[in-house]
Amino acid sequence: xxxxxxxDGLIAALFAVFGLGMIVTRQMLGVxxxxxxxxxxxxxxxxxxxxxxxxxxxxxxxxxxxxTKVIAVPLVLRWAAGSEIYERREVDQVLTIPISVLVxxxxxxxAWVVAGPLVNAIHDRPFAAINVPTxxxxxxxxxxxxxxxxxxxxxxxxxxxxxSGAFFASIVLIHDLSVIVEVAAAIDVxxxxxxxxxxxxxxxRVTGMTRVGLLAELRERR
Amino acid sequence: xxxxxxxxxxxxxxxVFLLLFSPLLEGVLARLEEIIQGKRGPSxxxxxxxIYKLIGKDEVVSEESTWIFRFAPIINFTMPVFVVLLIPALxxxxxxxxxxxxxxxxxxxxxxxxFFVSLAAMDTGNVYGPIGASRTRMVGFLSEPxxxxxxxxxxxxxxxxxxxxxxxxxxxxxSSMLQPAHLLVVIAFFMLILADEGRIPVDSPSxxxxxxxxxxxxxxxxxxxxxxxxxxxxxxxxxxxxxxxxNVLVTPWGxxxxxxxxxxxxxxxxxxxxxxxxxVVLAVIESSLAKLRLFRISEYLATAFVICxxxxxxxxxxxx
Numbered sequence: 001x002x003x004x005x006x007x008d009g010l011i012a013a014l015f016a017v018f019g020l021g022m023i024v025t026r027q028m029l030g031v032x033x034x035x036x037x038x039x040x041x042x043x044x045x046x047x048x049x050x051x052x053x054x055x056x057x058x059x060x061x062x063x064x065x066x067x068t069k070v071i072a073v074p075l076v077l078r079w080a081a082g083s084e085i086y087e088r089r090e091v092d093q094v095l096t097i098p099i100s101v102l103v104x105x106x107x108x109x110x111a112w113v114v115a116g117p118l119v120n121a122i123h124d125r126p127f128a129a130i131n132v133p134t135x136x137x138x139x140x141x142x143x144x145x146x147x148x149x150x151x152x153x154x155x156x157x158x159x160x161x162x163x164s165g166a167f168f169a170s171i172v173l174i175h176d177l178s179v180i181v182e183v184a185a186a187i188d189v190x191x192x193x194x195x196x197x198x199x200x201x202x203x204x205r206v207t208g209m210t211r212v213g214l215l216a217e218l219r220e221r222r
Numbered sequence: 223x224x225x226x227x228x229x230x231x232x233x234x235x236x237x238v239f240l241l242l243f244s245p246l247l248e249g250v251l252a253r254l255e256e257i258i259q260g261k262r263g264p265s266x267x268x269x270x271x272x273i274y275k276l277i278g279k280d281e282v283v284s285e286e287s288t289w290i291f292r293f294a295p296i297i298n299f300t301m302p303v304f305v306v307l308l309i310p311a312l313x314x315x316x317x318x319x320x321x322x323x324x325x326x327x328x329x330x331x332x333x334x335x336x337f338f339v340s341l342a343a344m345d346t347g348n349v350y351g352p353i354g355a356s357r358t359r360m361v362g363f364l365s366e367p368x369x370x371x372x373x374x375x376x377x378x379x380x381x382x383x384x385x386x387x388x389x390x391x392x393x394x395x396x397s398s399m400l401q402p403a404h405l406l407v408v409i410a411f412f413m414l415i416l417a418d419e420g421r422i423p424v425d426s427p428s429x430x431x432x433x434x435x436x437x438x439x440x441x442x443x444x445x446x447x448x449x450x451x452x453x454x455x456x457x458x459x460x461x462x463x464x465x466x467x468x469n470v471l472v473t474p475w476g477x478x479x480x481x482x483x484x485x486x487x488x489x490x491x492x493x494x495x496x497x498x499x500x501x502v503v504l505a506v507i508e509s510s511l512a513k514l515r516l517f518r519i520s521e522y523l524a525t526a527f528v529i530c531x532x533x534x535x536x537x538x539x540x541x542x
């Protein structure tokens with residue numbers, strides 16, 4: 001149990017670092033790779049919890065995360081966004097990277113402080129102290145990414161980090177939902193990615209770029 | 223043999239270990255990187271040959287320079303040797319001189335060498351020396367907060383800044399080894415080593431373009447024995463940082479636990495093995511990343527700083 005606790009803490013630390021990495025990385029391809037690692041950390045945490053708590057349901061969560069977020073989502077994104085985005089070295093941002101780093105540090109501290117009372121209130125969930133603050137941190141990082149990046153794909157990635165963060169916190173709170181709910185929730189993610197991916201693909205085709213932050217004027221087609 | 227002689231002898235073994243193997247590590251790293259890039263590369267013993275060749279050569283000293291220029295290589299060379307007298311590199315218990323300083327003292331001694339080298343670079347009339355020196359200071363002053371925070375986190379987690387106590391804290395059990403705060407400090411310290419040693423994301427050690435150089439333009443002006451000392455000192459400094467990183471933070475195993483000389487000698491291959499594994503990791507990282515632009519270095523170090531901050535806050539939140 002002690003070992004599982006430490007392992008989960010280790011994975012949570014990696015989860016937080018990968019989240020931070022997605023905020024500070026300029027290159028789209030780097031962000032995508034970090035997202036894969038981020039999702040792997042999520043799956044690993046679910047696996048550790050599954051073994052430690054003896055809950056096969058969490059094993060399913062790990063498996064589903066692995067298939068959707070680690071394999072399906074990157075494939076869909078690669079297809080939707082095309083090479084033009086991944087070859088570009090810099091993604092447009094509203095804030096400069098050093099300021100983003102500072103904000104990320106602030107968000108992390110906020111997550112720790114806010115999650116404190118919440119964790120104290122939960123008694124029968126042994127891993128809540130690790131997963132809830134980390135998940136919350138990731139949620140905030142995701143929201144921040146969505147608001148700061150000007151690039152459609154990067155914003156989508158921000159949404160996905162938010163989703164992963166919520167997952168990271170929830171796997172420790174609820175261990176015994178039926179698998180069907182889990183599958184339904186998990187399938188939503190690639191579908192959402194597919195829909196937004198199609199949208200991005202269309203924006204790219206019509207305007208020749210995906211920097212949605214710059215698309216301020218209404219352009220009518222007759 | 224009386225205990226005190228043994229202790230002094232162990233100290234001496236550490237110094238010899240450092241002097242002997244530091245060029246080899248550098249050679250292996252250079253060779254590995256060349257192999258990864260699809261070239262054959264120079265022999266792993268090339269740094270030894272370079273040092274041997276340089277020691278036999280005449281030395282040219284600029285007329286414009288002062289005593290600092292001639293003094294700097296000696297200081298730079300002796301500081302790593304001092305460090306290895308203070309901290310245990312092959313043992314898991316304190317050595318004879320350990321009472322004189324902890325990890326902060328190690329940082330100070332390293333910084334002292336760096337300080338004199340920077341001064342010496344500005345001492346001659348060379349154009350590139352001052353550029354490199356001022357850039358090194360820039361990287362140095364950006365990495366300083368991270369350095370301090372790393373030490374702070376380590377002492378906060380392990381309740382000590384003395385290396386052998388810190389590594390005993392980690393080595394205690396797997397669960398203390400896997401603490402999240404520990405991992406975060408390891409990541410931050412690794413990023414710091416890359417920045418401090420002028421390795422790839424910050425500076426390219428094999429680059430030969432003076433205008434883009436950071437750390438490596440400072441000894442352009444040296445020749446003969448001084449150049450050999452600078453080269454050797456650089457290799458030793460690198461090896462010491464790796465030893466601190468590996469022995470204290472990452473893999474606190476394989477060290478001699480008794481004060482017998484035979485045990486210490488057995489620890490040498492174990493420590494070397496760790497160093498070589500680390501060199502392989504380093505070669506892969508260096509070959510897969512691109513060098514950052516000068517003004518991007520602050521971002522890199524800010525990230526390391528925030529990771530350190532994470533380590534502190536994880537600890538403060540009571541998560542071991």
